[in-house]
Amino acid sequence: MKENQEPSIWEEISSTAAIATDSERYLAKLAKRAFLNFWSYSNPYTDEGKGKELCDFMVVFGNDVLIFSDKHCEFPKHKDIKVSWHRWYRSAIKKSADQLIGAASFLERFSTRIYIDSNCKIPLPVPLPPPSARRVHLIAVTRGSAKAAKKFWGNGSSSSLFINTTIKELGNKDHPFMIGGPLYKKRFVHILDELTLDVLLAELDTVSDFVNYLTKKEEYLSNTDLMVAGEEELLAAYLSNPIPEYAGFSFPQLPRSKDLPFINEGGWNRLHRSRAYLLWKEKIALSYEWDRLIEHQTSHIQRGTAGILHKHDADFKDMHVHEVVLRKMAEEGRLARQSIAESYEVLLLKEFVNNGENRFFRVLVVPSRSKRAYVLLVLIRMPDQEYDEYREARIESLTAYCRAIRLRIAGIEEIVGVASDQKSSPISTQDFLYMEFGKEFSQEEKDKELALLRSLGIWKETWVCV
Structure with a gap:
């Protein structure tokens, strides 16, 4: 590129030089492989002030908009694990969720003021869908808790964060390494960690498959009190329940019980090591x-x-x-x-x-x-x-x-x-x-x-x- 020449739209989209952290670069690499380059944008900006980052990664595909926030925070050391958890939750999960809520709100109000460069000269090459048809999915990628979670749960735990929908507002300091009810400020926020981001983007590596999972998960968890031993276990339950005639997958019906339904740990490992899974990978x-x-x-x-x-x-x-x-x-x-x-x-x-x-x-x-x-x-x-x-x-x-x-x-x-x-x-x-x-x-x-x-x-x- 010649000196003082403006970069092309595709040079801006393809460049990783402006991505601030290794964690964000890793997210961009995984997401672009799954969602493909045409519809994937790292660090889009709004024209607020001199240019403000909207989110860490965004996908605009047809009527679906995926907004990602990525936070890699070291897990605090404190003698009381509840104090450590609460501090990490605020710096990683809550901060990500707040960024996502803000990005979604801006998108709703000012959809024409989003750019792919920090100088706000190059608008999104793919126009956002109209509000009446738009489906926005919020995904918080939170890293840094794996080692502490593995030690806390013990017994060979995978280290992923539990899901417990009876806990309100995503998290509670009295429940370490558990993510609560998915609604945050009246919006559904998907919380992934360093393990489950890799798992989901490896298994649901098309926009269609990924969005279908998110949509059905949003409905499933919004209408059910449930505990799950990690996002990967929820995915295993989903992939183990195919719909006939190649119509995709769905979540299983839960048995009626006075006790809180629990999808236990181990389902993902069994599925991942099964002959059916290996044959599926060969088939595709x-x-x-x-x-x-x-x-x-x-x-x-x-x-x-x-x-x-x-x-x-x-x-x-x-x-x-x-x-x-x-x-x-x-x-x-x-x-x-x-x-x-x-x-x-x-x-x-x-x-x-x-x-x-x-x-x-x-x-x-x-x-x-x-x-x-x-x-x-x-x-x-x-x-x-x-x-x-x-x-x-x-x-x-x-x-x-x-x-x-x-x-x-x-x-x-x-x-x-x-x-x-x-x-x-x-x-x-x-x-x-x-x-x-x-x-x-x-x-x-x-x-x-x-x-x-x-x-x-x-x-x-x-x-x-x-």
Whole structure:
């Protein structure tokens, strides 16, 4: 960067130099890996005074806003553990919760006054969702208590903070290493420590999976008196209770009892060491190729070399167009990403057979999103074909296949298309397309569309128009 030249928006987003502490840098690394770079912002600022830090990390993804506060405080030494706990609670948990409440309040009142640089010259590249649709999640990351907690609980404790919803206002000096009722100043605040931050962001490493967990946890703990031996045990209970038909997970119903229900320690270790867990990790390994595809396209956006086609007429360099199509891809949870990545990999590895067919494609509708279709295409480049000519033909083919799917599958309201070279190709590029449909075709429109697709050699006579 030249002297006195303003940094680009992507240099500001990607830079970790301005992150104040090792703890915040670690949070940013974990969170960006889970939530991906396009939607992740370290240390955003407000224009109060000469620029004031809003929070330590923020994710803006569709209608969801995740606000993180990170505090690493040494656990005080005192002969009375209740005194030590109360002092640490005030400096770590309460201070984080207060920062989060303040950030959420500012966001509600002044959503256009948030920037990604301390000089307040670069606004958020992704606009905040409107207040009527906005869902804000507050996450306090509090570090420094693990060693003291492990000693206090003994017996091989994991060191994570207990959850006890009968304690009010998050914490009480008479209950060391316990987090109380999640409502603080009428807002739900998620409290994570150095163990449970790693666990949650490793297991729920997509925005969809993470937000689903937070949302269901907020409802679960707001309506139930419960004690849990750490956030990781709550997560284990959640992951051990899958919903049929790949619809995600839910928290188990608690037995009716006069005693306070208690999710004991050990569930997470049993799950983590189980054969089912190891098989699950093997099963989803390929899903990270979908993450890498999104991040690869983001890197092109950073360099100004990306092109995305949206409704056939959008400016290829329009930031909103880039964000929409990549967000649609990133909306999928880990299981859906695995399904899409498997189909994409099959196409990429297909061998060309000289029978006149040079296009391979697949169509997917994942169970969790019945109104969205994915069209994946690999077009073979002919030996005598210029690459620009090939790329143009590939975009035309992708567009046509996407239009055909609207006629073949009932109820589809949006289509995401991805086209690529074969994996063995010496050049590797991708084309991305997003289509959304506002109204049904009339019969006359269907006939015209069919005629066009037949003229392009796309529509097969064995296909049925719905």
